[in-house]
Amino acid sequence: METLAVVIEEPERVSVRLVDLKDLSPDDVIVEVDWSGISTGTERLLWTGRMPPFPGMGYPLVPGYESVGRVIDAGDSVRHRIGEAVFVPGSAGFNDVRGLFGGAARRLVAPSARVVTIAESLGERGVLIALAATARHAIAGGAGVAPDLIVGHGVLGRLLARLSVARGDPAPTVWETNEARREGASGYRVIDPRSDERRDYHSIYDVSGDSTLLDSLISRLARGGEVVLAGFYDAPLSFQFPPAFMREARLRVAAEWAPDDLSAVTTLIATGALSLEGLITHRRNATQAPDAYLTAFSDATCLKMVLDWR
Numbered sequence: 001m002e003t004l005a006v007v008i009e010e011p012e013r014v015s016v017r018l019v020d021l022k023d024l025s026p027d028d029v030i031v032e033v034d035w036s037g038i039s040t041g042t043e044r045l046l047w048t049g050r051m052p053p054f055p056g057m058g059y060p061l062v063p064g065y066e067s068v069g070r071v072i073d074a075g076d077s078v079r080h081r082i083g084e085a086v087f088v089p090g091s092a093g094f095n096d097v098r099g100l101f102g103g104a105a106r107r108l109v110a111p112s113a114r115v116v117t118i119a120e121s122l123g124e125r126g127v128l129i130a131l132a133a134t135a136r137h138a139i140a141g142g143a144g145v146a147p148d149l150i151v152g153h154g155v156l157g158r159l160l161a162r163l164s165v166a167r168g169d170p171a172p173t174v175w176e177t178n179e180a181r182r183e184g185a186s187g188y189r190v191i192d193p194r195s196d197e198r199r200d201y202h203s204i205y206d207v208s209g210d211s212t213l214l215d216s217l218i219s220r221l222a223r224g225g226e227v228v229l230a231g232f233y234d235a236p237l238s239f240q241f242p243p244a245f246m247r248e249a250r251l252r253v254a255a256e257w258a259p260d261d262l263s264a265v266t267t268l269i270a271t272g273a274l275s276l277e278g279l280i281t282h283r284r285n286a287t288q289a290p291d292a293y294l295t296a297f298s299d300a301t302c303l304k305m306v307l308d309w310r
Contacts, residue, residue: 005105006036006289006307007097009060011049014290019062020095021109026075029115031088031108036286037066037127038104038296038305040154041209041232046100047293050234056092056100064104065090068118068126069309078112087116087129089262106286106309116262122269124283124306125276128155132265132274133257135159138205138230139167140261141254147205147228149198150174151217153181153190155279155303156207156230161188166273173198180300184278201225205254211235218244226250280304 001021008014024030043063045051067088071081090101093109102108118126135156139146146169150157153176164172165187175193176182182190200222206213209231217227218239225247229237243249268274282299284292286307296305 001107001109003105003107004286004309005062005094005097006064006286007060008046008063011059012047014047014293016287016289019097019105021107022093022095024073024075024109026077027112028075028093028109029071029078029081029086029112030073031067031069031086031110031115032072033067033069033088033103033106033108033309035068035124035127035309036064036104036307037130037280038064038293038307039066040296040302041156042101043293044297045232045234047297052234054100056098058098058100061098061100062091062094062102062104063100065101066127066130067103067105067108068122068124069108071115072107074112081112081115081117084117085120085122085126087118087126087262089114089116089130104286104289104307116266118266119270122276124280124308127306128159128276128279128304129262129265129269130257131156132159132163132269132276133261134230134254135163136265137257137261138228138254139163140264142203142226142228142252145203145226147172147203149201149204149220151193151204151206151213152176152208152231153184154207158184158279158303159274160205160207160230161185162274163268164188166268178300181303204228205230207231209233211237214239215243218247218249221247221249224248224250226252228252228254230254280306282306283308
């Protein structure tokens with residue numbers, strides 16, 4: 001089988017071309033993708049060539065881990081899934097290119113166990129499930145302590161803030177240096193960090209990906225406070241020890257979501273407790289992927305770019 005896919009041939013060179021799919025195993029499904037999202041974190045690193053060493057890394061590769069579509073065929077063990085609307089967190093089902101993370105293609109072969117059934121009504125917003133699960137994982141991994149300061153008002157920062165509000169926690173403050181991104185808050189406030197004099201935050205979640213901020217964030221902690229590194233960093237992180245020592249600061253790294261995070265956020269979305277509205281700002285036909293990647297990574301007004309495969 002062949003399918004049309006986005007392929008990063010080498011850093012800063014994207015094509016849309018046919019690739020070869022692996023054969024279907026008894027426990028696999030074939031998904032016809034309707035929409036896939038572009039990540040401005042990990043995919044930017046793949047596109048620029050700055051992704052740190054990672055299992056499966058290399059070019060050419062199919063990026064993407066935010067795809068939604070419908071199961072159109074399935075192996076003998078999982079044929080009951082044919083017809084389901086699903087979210088696919090990527091695929092390694094290619095023979096002639098690497099699948100890191102392998103979701104940006106018209107058709108995908110993936111293990112049924114990794115494919116999540118979603119509501120038909122979600123449509124393109126289903127691509128946001130991975131980021132919602134990442135936000136939930138960051139909070140759950142800290143014994144459920146929600147942020148009182150979030151650094152960055154991109155999609156992940158907004159989802160962290162929305163989850164906190166949905167949980168009934170005190171509304172967090174969000175820092176955003178880009179004035180164009182300070183709009184869109186609901187139930188919390190977004191400010192320029194230069195206007196914030198507070199230095200007693202207990203839980204700071206950094207989703208900026210800026211490896212130079214650590215000393216500044218530690219200086220804003222209350223004694224015993226925690227900085228959660230919830231972004232993805234391509235440069236080494238370091239900090240001055242004395243300020244961290246005086247505050248007995250704690251550092252925690254929040255990694256990618258786990259299956260229970262996906263389950264939890266799909267329930268929150270289905271019940272209306274967590275809204276995904278207003279987060280997708282840009283759309284392109286999948287054949288325009290080279291232009292879409294440039295826009296996603298260079299336009300500050302682009303929160304989430306979605307490729308339309310239909």
